[in-house]
Amino acid sequence: MKFSNSVVLVTGANRGYGRAIAREFLNRLDEKSLLLLHSRSGAVPWLQEANDSEKSRCKIEILKGDLSESIKWKELFDAKVSDSSFENAFLISNAGTCGNIEKPLLESGHMLDEMASFWTSNVAQFIPLASVFKKKFSKSKIHIINITSLISKVNVPKLSLYSASRRARNCLLEVIASEDASLRCLNWAPGPMETEMFYYMKETMIKTNTDVEMWQNMQPVKTDVSAKVFVDILAKDEYKSGEYIDLFDVWKQEEQ
Numbered sequence: 001m002k003f004s005n006s007v008v009l010v011t012g013a014n015r016g017y018g019r020a021i022a023r024e025f026l027n028r029l030d031e032k033s034l035l036l037l038h039s040r041s042g043a044v045p046w047l048q049e050a051n052d053s054e055k056s057r058c059k060i061e062i063l064k065g066d067l068s069e070s071i072k073w074k075e076l077f078d079a080k081v082s083d084s085s086f087e088n089a090f091l092i093s094n095a096g097t098c099g100n101i102e103k104p105l106l107e108s109g110h111m112l113d114e115m116a117s118f119w120t121s122n123v124a125q126f127i128p129l130a131s132v133f134k135k136k137f138s139k140s141k142i143h144i145i146n147i148t149s150l151i152s153k154v155n156v157p158k159l160s161l162y163s164a165s166r167r168a169r170n171c172l173l174e175v176i177a178s179e180d181a182s183l184r185c186l187n188w189a190p191g192p193m194e195t196e197m198f199y200y201m202k203e204t205m206i207k208t209n210t211d212v213e214m215w216q217n218m219q220p221v222k223t224d225v226s227a228k229v230f231v232d233i234l235a236k237d238e239y240k241s242g243e244y245i246d247l248f249d250v251w252k253q254e255e256q
C-alpha cells in the first residue's frame, strides 16, 4: 500500500531500524510527499548509496540533532518544510539507546549527568518534538508512533533503564492519545532485530552471565521484515489509538 501526499519524520534514520523504516517509506511515498530523516550527525550514509530513481520518489530532507541536547525543532522544521499542508503527517520516534547494561542498577555507579543525558534523549526529547510536530502539521491527520520494545512490559536484570525508559515512552503516548482523540497514536514493538543495539545487548548479557540461554537462543528478525509489517499497519490504519502492538502478536493473528 502506498502513501500519498504525506510527510514522514523518522528519528535515528541513519542506521538500524530507523534506516529500515525510512527505506520502507521511501518505496511507498509519492511525489507530493516529504521524507524527513533525522540523524544525530546530519549524515545518512545509506542515502548516498540509494539509486537516483529511489531518491526521486519523494522530496527528502535531513534534520540534524543530538537528542540528548536542546534542539530548536520549530526552527529546524521551518527551515526544511515550506508547505506543511499534507494529508497525513507521521512522526516515528525511533532513535534511542539502551544505556549502560554492564552491571545491576545500584552497582553501576551511574552519575546524575549521565542519567540526565539518557532520560533526555530516550524519553523527554519526544515531548517538545511531538508538540512542535503537532503544531507544524496541524492541517494534516497526525500519526505519532513510539518504537518501543517487549522489554517495556517485563523486568529484566541489567536492562532496568532500558525497560523503564520504554515503559515511560509507552505511558506518554497512551496519555497523549487519551488527551486528543484526533491523533492516531501507536506503541509498536518491532521484535528483536539484527542491529548494533541487539548485538551489544546480547554480547553484554552473555559476557556478564545473565539469561545466557535466552540470549543465545533468541532469533533476531531482519529490520526490513519488521519495518514492512509496521508500515503495513500504518497503511491499514485500523489500530486503536494508544494501543501497544508487538510484531509477534501480528504474526500469531495472521496464522489463525
Ligand SMILES: NC(=O)c1ccc[n+]([C@@H]2O[C@H](COP(=O)([O-])OP(=O)(O)OC[C@H]3O[C@@H](n4cnc5c(N)ncnc54)[C@H](OP(=O)(O)O)[C@@H]3O)[C@@H](O)[C@H]2O)c1
Binding pocket: 011, 012, 013, 014, 015, 016, 017, 018, 039, 040, 041, 065, 066, 067, 068, 094, 095, 096, 097, 121, 147, 148, 149, 150, 189, 190, 191, 192, 193, 194, 195, 196, 197, 198
Ligand atoms: N534492535 C532490537 O532488537 C530492538 C528491539 C525492540 C525495540 N528496539 C527499538 O528500536 C529503536 C531503534 O533501535 P536500533 O536497534 O535500530 O538501535 P541502533 O542500531 O543502536 O540505532 C539507534 C539509532 O538511534 C540514534 N540515536 C541514539 N542516541 C541518539 C541521540 N542522542 N541523538 C540522536 N540520535 C540518537 C542512533 O544515532 P547514531 O548513529 O548517531 O548513534 C541510531 O540512529 C530503539 O528505540 C530501540 O529501543 C530495538
